[in-house]
């Protein structure tokens with residue numbers, strides 16, 4: 001069993017990607033469990049600091065496969081014992097720090113074969129995010145095993161290159177790929193990276 005955590009700011013495309021990946025796994029007859037942590041927070045300008053103190057994740061009632069579980073760790077243990085999927089994909093809120101989620105996975109004792117963080121960057125709001133929440137953004141990306149620059153359909157090639165250069169100078173060791181969940185660009189490559 002492999003666990004993937006989708007890290008990325010509010011609106012970066014986590015849920016969209018989660019659904020596309022889930023259907024790719026299902027098409028290939030793999031069992032996938034999704035854990036989504038709704039933020040319920042809209043217009044959360046001042047909430048970034050609050051998110052930095054995130055210790056545990058409370059799952060919403062609408063949690064896809066574990067509506068009885070109150071916490072991420074319980075949910076993970078229940079998923080493992082009840083479903084035992086090939087893949088678990090977790091979407092924390094856009095204000096969570098994914099490396100903290102990874103730590104929760106580690107101490108939950110579900111003992112996955114691997115646990116990876118996928119960082120998602122929003123092309124459309126890139127400048128704004130860097131300007132207003134640059135430090136938080138970097139902390140969010142810091143723990144990623146690879147980084148996806150999403151919404152490539154909304155940027156011209158030059159702009160896309162600028163963003164990718166910025167990301168690779170900031171995170172030189174991390175694999176980087178531009179994708180569009182909307183058009184499907186490079187999603188097959190993402191799938192390959194995840195196996």
Ligand SMILES: Nc1nc2c(ncn2[C@@H]2O[C@H](COP(=O)(O)OP(=O)(O)OP(=O)(O)O)[C@@H](O)[C@H]2O)c(=O)[nH]1
Pocket residue numbers: 008009010011012013014015016017093094150151152153154179180181182183
């Ligand atoms: N043009 C374009 N829009 C996209 C793409 N991916 C996602 N979106 C749109 O971006 C918006 C936010 O996408 P979500 O998948 O809800 O993003 P999220 O990260 O789950 O958002 P939160 O859970 O609120 O943090 C939606 O309107 C999506 O349709 C893409 O590749 N291109």
Ligand SMILES: [Mg+2]
Pocket residue numbers: 014015016091
């Ligand atoms: Mg979402």
